[in-house]
Amino acid sequence: MMHVSPVREPLINGEKSYKDITKDVVAPVRAKPGKLWFVGLGISAIVMLIGFAMIGYTIWFGIGTWGVNRTIGWGWSITNFVWWVGIGHAGTFISAILLLFRQKWRTSINRAAEAMTIFAVMCAGLFPLIHMGRLPLGFFILPYPNTRELWVNFNSPLLWDVFAITTYLLVSLLFWYMGLIPDLGTIRDRMKTLWKKKVYNFLSFGWKGSARHWQRHESMSLILAGLAAPLVLSVHTIVSFDFATSVIPGWHTTIFPPYFVSGAIFSGFAMVLTLMIVTRRALNLKEYITVGHVESMNKIIIATGSIVGIAYITELFMAWYSGVEYERYAFMNRALGPYAWAYWIMMTCNVISPQLLWFKKLRRNLAFTFVLSIFINIGMWFERFVIVVTSLHRDYLPSSWAMYKPTWVEVAIYMGTFGLFFTLFFIFIRVFPVIALAEVKSVARSSARKFLGKPIKKQSSEKQ
Amino acid sequence: MRAIVYGYFTDELDLLNAVKELQNKGIRIADVRTPFPVHGLDAALKLRRSHLPKVAFVGGLIGGTLGLFFQVWVFTKGWPLNFGGKPFLSLPSFIPVTFELTVLIAAFSMGIAFLLRSNLGPGSIPDILDEEVTDDHFQIILSEKNNNLSETELVEALAATGALDVKHVNAEK
Numbered sequence: 001m002m003h004v005s006p007v008r009e010p011l012i013n014g015e016k017s018y019k020d021i022t023k024d025v026v027a028p029v030r031a032k033p034g035k036l037w038f039v040g041l042g043i044s045a046i047v048m049l050i051g052f053a054m055i056g057y058t059i060w061f062g063i064g065t066w067g068v069n070r071t072i073g074w075g076w077s078i079t080n081f082v083w084w085v086g087i088g089h090a091g092t093f094i095s096a097i098l099l100l101f102r103q104k105w106r107t108s109i110n111r112a113a114e115a116m117t118i119f120a121v122m123c124a125g126l127f128p129l130i131h132m133g134r135l136p137l138g139f140f141i142l143p144y145p146n147t148r149e150l151w152v153n154f155n156s157p158l159l160w161d162v163f164a165i166t167t168y169l170l171v172s173l174l175f176w177y178m179g180l181i182p183d184l185g186t187i188r189d190r191m192k193t194l195w196k197k198k199v200y201n202f203l204s205f206g207w208k209g210s211a212r213h214w215q216r217h218e219s220m221s222l223i224l225a226g227l228a229a230p231l232v233l234s235v236h237t238i239v240s241f242d243f244a245t246s247v248i249p250g251w252h253t254t255i256f257p258p259y260f261v262s263g264a265i266f267s268g269f270a271m272v273l274t275l276m277i278v279t280r281r282a283l284n285l286k287e288y289i290t291v292g293h294v295e296s297m298n299k300i301i302i303a304t305g306s307i308v309g310i311a312y313i314t315e316l317f318m319a320w321y322s323g324v325e326y327e328r329y330a331f332m333n334r335a336l337g338p339y340a341w342a343y344w345i346m347m348t349c350n351v352i353s354p355q356l357l358w359f360k361k362l363r364r365n366l367a368f369t370f371v372l373s374i375f376i377n378i379g380m381w382f383e384r385f386v387i388v389v390t391s392l393h394r395d396y397l398p399s400s401w402a403m404y405k406p407t408w409v410e411v412a413i414y415m416g417t418f419g420l421f422f423t424l425f426f427i428f429i430r431v432f433p434v435i436a437l438a439e440v441k442s443v444a445r446s447s448a449r450k451f452l453g454k455p456i457k458k459q460s461s462e463k464q
Numbered sequence: 465m466r467a468i469v470y471g472y473f474t475d476e477l478d479l480l481n482a483v484k485e486l487q488n489k490g491i492r493i494a495d496v497r498t499p500f501p502v503h504g505l506d507a508a509l510k511l512r513r514s515h516l517p518k519v520a521f522v523g524g525l526i527g528g529t530l531g532l533f534f535q536v537w538v539f540t541k542g543w544p545l546n547f548g549g550k551p552f553l554s555l556p557s558f559i560p561v562t563f564e565l566t567v568l569i570a571a572f573s574m575g576i577a578f579l580l581r582s583n584l585g586p587g588s589i590p591d592i593l594d595e596e597v598t599d600d601h602f603q604i605i606l607s608e609k610n611n612n613l614s615e616t617e618l619v620e621a622l623a624a625t626g627a628l629d630v631k632h633v634n635a636e637k
Contacts, residue, residue, distance in 0.1 A: 018474075018499065018600035143538070151538040155547055160560040167564040171571045178575060181584070186499070186598040205579065206588030209597045211496040213582045215506050219514040220578045227520070227567050238560055438500040445476070 011105055012448035014287040018441050021288075025183075025435045026190045028283045033430055036282075044422035051416005054409050055126070059135050065409045071402040072392045076410045077131040079384040083267070084124035084417065085165065085239055086260075086380060089232055090268025091117025092172050095179070096228035099221070104447050105296050107439040108288045111183075112279060113272045114176040115432070119424040120271070121169045123417035128161070130413070157241035164238040171231055175224050181207050182217070183437045236264040243387065249330035250391035253318065259311035263380060266304035266350070269297050270376035275425070277370045279434060288435050291364050298363040301376070305354030308383075312351060330391060338403065339390045342382050349379020467608040467615040467634050468494070470593050471627030472601040476502045479602040482625035483508045486604070491621055494607035497597045516581075520574040527569025532562045593633070 016024070058065055068075040091114035098106040129138050141162050143152045152159050185207030188200035207213070240260035243251040273294065280289040319331040334343045353375050362368050394401045428434075445451045473479045479502065486493060487508075496509060535558040539545070544552045579585045597603050604627060606618045613621070615632055623630045 022499075022599045143534075149543060151542055153545070153547065154535045154538065154561055155550065155554060155557045157560075160564075163561045163564040167568045171567060174571055174575050178578070182500075182598070189592070189595040189598045201589070202586055205584040205586060206590040207584065207598075208590035208592055209497040209499060210582075211498065211502075211505055211509055212511060213584070214498065214501040215511050216514045216516055216578055216582055218501050220516050220574055223517050223520045223574060224571055227524075227571050230563075231567050234560070234563060241560075442500040442503075 008447075009290075009292045010447055010449040011108065011290065011292065012288055012440065012444055012450075013290055015450045016287060016444070016448055017450060018444065021441055021444065022186060022190070022437060024285065024288070025433050025437050025440075026187055028429060029187055029431065029433065030190065037426065037430065041423060041426040044419045044426060046419070047415055048419030048423050049416075051413050051419055054412040054416060055130055055135075058130060058409060058413070063131070063133050065407060067404055067406045067410060069402055069404065071395060071400050072389055072404040074131075074388050074392065075404055076385075076406045076414060077127045079381065079388050080414050080417065081124050081127035081131075082239055082384040082388075083381045084120045084127070086236065086264035086267045086384075087271045087377075088117040088120035088124060088168075088172075088268065089236060089261075089264035090272045091115070092168075092175070092228050092232045093265050093268065094272070095175060096225040096232060099225040100229055103296075104443045105293050107436055107443050108290075108293055109272065109276060109297075109435075110439070111176075111179065111432075111436040112276060112429075112434050113268075114172060114179075115428045116272060116275060116425065117172050117268075118169065118176060119421045119428075121165065121172065122424070123421050125165055125169065126417060126420075128158075157238060157245050160238045161242060164235045168231060168235045171224075171228055175221075175228055178217070178220065178224065179436055179439070180432060181205050182209065182214075183433045185209065186437055187433060233261055236260045248391050248395070249324070249326040250334070250387065253315060255311055255314055255318075259308065259315075262304040262307035262311070263350075263383060266301060266308055266354075267376060267380035269301050269304070270373040270380070273297055273301075273369055273373040274377065277366055277373075279429065283429060283434060285435060288440065291366065294366060294369055295360075295363045298357050298369060301373075302354050302357040305350060305357075305376070309351040309355075312347065326396065329394075333394055334386060334390045337390065337394070339386065339393070342386050343390065346379050346382040346386050349375045350383060353379070467618070467632050468593075469606045469608075469615065469618040469622055469630065469632045470603055471622045471630035472594060472596070472603045473627060474600055474602070476505075476602055478626060479604070480504055480508055482604060482622075482627060485625045486606075486621060489621060491606060491613065491618070492610045493604060494610065495605040497594075497601075497603040497605070499598055499600060499602070502602070516574050516578055519577040520570045523573030524566045524570030526573075528562050528566035530569075531565030532558055535561060593631075 012021070066075060066077070068077075091110070094106050094113045095110040098110075129135060132138060132141075141152065141159065181204055184200055184204035188197055188204050188207075191197045191200055237257040237260065240256035244253060244256035246252060276289055277294070280286050316331055316335075319327045322328075334340070353372055356368075356372070357363050389404050393404060473482065476498065479496070479498070483493060483496065483505070493509065496505060498505070536553060536555075539552050539554075546552075593605065594601055594603055604622060604625075606622060608615060608618065611618060619630050619632055
């Protein structure tokens with residue numbers, strides 16, 4: 001048998017056998033959803049519909065219904081786009097990069113995090129489409145043979161984005177669904193009614209757990225992870241090119257790609273924590289998503305959060321060191337100008353607050369982590385707001401300086417994407433297994449309390 | 465009519481031992497079904513390595529090449545447009561789209577190849593012998609087809625390895 005280090009705490013607590021794992025994870029799918037679930041779904045769906053109505057309103061009356069103007073052409077819409085794409089980075093990071101690094105704790109959270117990725121990217125994709133103004137002509141961004149014999153501009157980062165986001169959404173969806181096939185097979189075999197069995201058999205593609213299928217499945221997962229790992233890094237790199245290749249002070253910097261990627265993983269993990277701390281409780285999965293898992297995620301938060309902090313300070317230093325008047329002004333204006341409040345919210349939430357995680361007590365404290373994760377979500381939204389709005393609002397020509405405030409239409413559309421995100425998430429937790437069953441079982445022998453025997457040393461107890 | 469004999473274990477280590485035991489007796493194993501990929505089973509069953517990585521490689525090669533050449537064609541032959549005096553053939557700016565298409569085609573060609581090769585897909589009806597295989601049963605299936613032993617001999621051999629609940633059915637295949 002494999003050697004097991006006794007120092008490492010178990011990934012699955014509470015003496016769970018393979019049968020218990022199946023039972024616990026399938027339980028939310030088999031059970032009748034509670035009142036709270038219907039209330040959550042109902043509220044999300046209503047908010048989503050209001051958002052969709054406001055999208056319709058925008059298309060009908062035009063972008064004039066928004067607060068954007070000639071100076072600040074990219075308002076909340078692009079801020080929200082970058083924010084949602086960033087959140088969509090944790091899932092594939094967990095399932096691809098952590099798979100390549102053989103991080104076993106990934107197995108308990110990768111399914112839900114990947115689902116979250118897909119939903120977040122769907123929310124993100126909405127914004128550039130709406131912002132183009134004439135949504136019915138949205139297909140103009142695709143290179144297709146047309147009567148004007150024109151092609152799209154392959155030199156533009158905005159077009160690279162089209163390819164990057166589309167590829168990311170499709171490949172994440174493929175990776176996620178391929179992982180789901182065996183688990184959907186498990187659900188099919190646990191279902192009692194015939195029509196449910198048929199539906200889940202259809203969804204599971206007729207999975208039967210044959211050794212040959214598993215061998216191909218594993219080989220495919222590894223290659224998909226290898227393909228998805230650079231893909232994750234490329235997506236936010238390309239999003240950062242939208243800014244970095246322009247000649248706007250505050251945008252035109254070479255540190256943007258790594259700075260954006262680490263910021264994306266930072267905010268993505270914050271969102272995973274926000275959701276999982278609630279989900280593990282609501283679905284009774286505390287033995288699978290343990291405090292140890294939360295601590296591991298918090299370690300990634302502190303690593304990426306520190307990179308983001310260094311990037312902010314590097315930006316400031318380079319603005320001063322470059323000696324470029326415009327560059328210097330852009331950063332002075334960020335920190336001390338009319339949008340200074342946004343800059344300092346960003347600094348507090350993203351640079352100072354994650355540093356508290358150096359304390360082990362706080363890393364393992366769920367209530368603290370939950371609050372902190374929301375702080376980071378807010379901070380990362382303000383980072384994008386600061387980058388987009390404060391860099392634009394005072395440009396080279398003082399006569400065209402302006403301020404920007406969103407209208408209720410923009411606010412409602414942003415809220416609407418939350419509605420869309422949570423509607424999809426609520427449906428997901430009742431239809432699909434929230435935890436990658438087969439993967440958790442495959443690490444159980446080396447990491448579950450039942451197989452590890454008696455705990456050597458009790459870790460600090462769970463605080464709720 | 466060919467008989468199929470099957471039984472299960474509840475521990476993957478017992479399964480691995482049983483596989484080896486049966487193989488030492490010269491019995492061919494038709495299939496092994498498990499709830500999760502068991503470490504060491506591929507080697508024990510002497511399964512050939514999957515060709516899926518090669519499919520992904522070829523898919524990626526096709527995607528990348530087509531993507532790159534399409535962009536080059538558009539900007540040099542299709543409709544060369546002057547963007548601020550920049551060169552028509554600006555290879556560095558074609559890299560992002562080329563990369564994305566490489567990944568996209570590689571991933572999907574492999575995914576589709578996996579489903580086709582494993583005969584899985586929407587509407588595929590599996591021949592499930594034991595529903596607990598997707599829970600905690602590790603099942604060994606022996607077939608009369610590729611063994612010279614009779615049905616009763618196969619049942620005995622499988623039961624001798626410690627397999628639980630050994631059953632036999634007559635299958636068409």
